[in-house]
Amino acid sequence: MPDSGLEGLLRELSPQVLGALVRRYGHFDLAEDATQEALLAAAAQWPGEGLPDNPRAWLITVASRRLTDLLRAEQARRRREDTVVQWTLPEEHLAPAADRLAADSDDTLILLFLCCHPSLSPASQIALTLRAVGGLTTAEIARAFLVPESTMTRRISRAKTGIKTSGVPFGMPPEADRAARLDAVLHVLYLIFNEGYASTSGPDLVRSELSAEAIRLARIVHRLLPDDSEVTGLLALMLLTDARRPARTAPDGTPVPMSEQDRSRWNSEYIAEGVALLSEALPHGPTGQFQIQAAIAALHDEAPRAEETDWPQIEALYELLLRLSDNPVVSLNHAVAVGMARGAREGLAALEKLDDRISGDHRFHAARAHLLEMAGEGAEAVESYVEAARRATGLPHQRYLHGRAARLRES
Incomplete structure (x- = not known):
C-alpha cells in the first residue's frame, strides 16, 4: 500500500x-x-x-x-x-471486548460527543477534536493555530483533565441532550472549517489543512447520521464554500473578492456534490441554519457571472436566517445583501441599525467601505477601508484593505 x-x-x-x-x-x-x-x-x-x-x-x-x-x-x-x-486492569474488566463493534452507534461519533462536551471551552473542544478524532499531532495543531507547541500541549491536557473530572461516561448522550450535544459537535466542526478557510490571524489567508480536516470529519458524521438534515447541510455548506478556495487569493496572498474571482477555477465537483446534498437535506426535517447558509452559498456558486447573482433571493434567505439566529455576522451579511439587491444607500441604512456587537469588527467597516464605494462616496470609503485595515488581525486582509484605499485615492 x-x-x-x-x-x-x-x-x-x-x-x-x-x-x-x-x-x-x-x-x-x-x-x-x-x-x-x-x-x-x-x-x-x-x-x-x-x-x-x-x-x-x-x-x-x-x-x-x-x-x-x-x-x-x-x-x-x-x-x-x-x-x-x-x-482496574483491562483483563479484570467485564465489559465487552474493545474490538467488538458498538451495537447502537459508532465509537467515532461518541468520541466526537466526548471531545465537544459542554464542560470544555470552545478552544479546548477544537484542540481535542483535532487531536483525538482528527489524528493531528499536537505540533500540527499548534502550527495551524499559530501558537507554541507547549501552549497547545497544555490546552489539550486541560481538556483531557476536564473530561476526566467531569465523570462523563463513554457513550451516546441521553436522548434528551442529544440534539444540543450534536449542535455543539457541528459548531466545533464549523469553527475549524472557518479558521481554515478564512484565517483570523497570521500571514496566510487560508490554512487548507484545517478546512480539509473539517470536511473529512463532517463526512464521517454524515456517514454516521445520514438522515440528519443539519449534518447534511453543514457538509454541503463546507463543500460549496471550499469550492471557491482556488480563486480566493491573489499571487501575493491577498484575498480576491468573490465578484472578481475567476469562476473557471472553482471546484465544480464540490459544487455539484454540495448542491446534491442540499437538495437531499431541504425536504427532510426542519430547516436549520447550516442548510440556509448552504443555500446562500449555492446561489453564489451557481451564478455564471457575479452580475447574475440572485441577490433578492440571498436577501430573503438571510432574513430567514435572522429569524433563527441573533448572530451579528448574519445581520452584517444581510445588510450587504440589502445593498446588493436594493442599492447601496439602503444597504448603508441597514448597516447603521446594527448594534455594538459587530460595529467594532473590521468586517463591519469593510462592508461599509464597499457600500460607500458603490454609492460614489470615495473619500468616506477610503476612511472606512483604512479603519477596517486597522482593526483586521490577519495580514492578508490588512494588505487588501490598504490596497483598496490606495486605489480609491488614485482614482
Whole structure:
C-alpha cells in the first residue's frame, strides 16, 4: 500500500481504536497514548509485512496490550505512593471486548460527543477534536493555530483533565441532550472549517489543512447520521464554500473578492456534490441554519457571472436566517445583501441599525467601505477601508484593505 494510502487508513482507524479503548477501559489520556503507539507500530510493520486481515482489530489488540502496561505502571506508582485509588486492569474488566463493534452507534461519533462536551471551552473542544478524532499531532495543531507547541500541549491536557473530572461516561448522550450535544459537535466542526478557510490571524489567508480536516470529519458524521438534515447541510455548506478556495487569493496572498474571482477555477465537483446534498437535506426535517447558509452559498456558486447573482433571493434567505439566529455576522451579511439587491444607500441604512456587537469588527467597516464605494462616496470609503485595515488581525486582509484605499485615492 502506498504511504499516502496507509496514512489515510490509519487516520480513519485512529478515532475508532481510541473510542474502543475508552469505551471499555476508560482512562482517556492513557488510552490515547496507547493508541498512538499502536499506530506507530502499524506504520513501521505494515509496509513490509502487509496489511493484517482486520487492521482495526490488530490496532485495538496492540493498543490494549500497551494500555495494560501503562495501567500496570500507573498502578504500581500509586501503590508506592500509598494512594487509596486502585485502578482496574483491562483483563479484570467485564465489559465487552474493545474490538467488538458498538451495537447502537459508532465509537467515532461518541468520541466526537466526548471531545465537544459542554464542560470544555470552545478552544479546548477544537484542540481535542483535532487531536483525538482528527489524528493531528499536537505540533500540527499548534502550527495551524499559530501558537507554541507547549501552549497547545497544555490546552489539550486541560481538556483531557476536564473530561476526566467531569465523570462523563463513554457513550451516546441521553436522548434528551442529544440534539444540543450534536449542535455543539457541528459548531466545533464549523469553527475549524472557518479558521481554515478564512484565517483570523497570521500571514496566510487560508490554512487548507484545517478546512480539509473539517470536511473529512463532517463526512464521517454524515456517514454516521445520514438522515440528519443539519449534518447534511453543514457538509454541503463546507463543500460549496471550499469550492471557491482556488480563486480566493491573489499571487501575493491577498484575498480576491468573490465578484472578481475567476469562476473557471472553482471546484465544480464540490459544487455539484454540495448542491446534491442540499437538495437531499431541504425536504427532510426542519430547516436549520447550516442548510440556509448552504443555500446562500449555492446561489453564489451557481451564478455564471457575479452580475447574475440572485441577490433578492440571498436577501430573503438571510432574513430567514435572522429569524433563527441573533448572530451579528448574519445581520452584517444581510445588510450587504440589502445593498446588493436594493442599492447601496439602503444597504448603508441597514448597516447603521446594527448594534455594538459587530460595529467594532473590521468586517463591519469593510462592508461599509464597499457600500460607500458603490454609492460614489470615495473619500468616506477610503476612511472606512483604512479603519477596517486597522482593526483586521490577519495580514492578508490588512494588505487588501490598504490596497483598496490606495486605489480609491488614485482614482
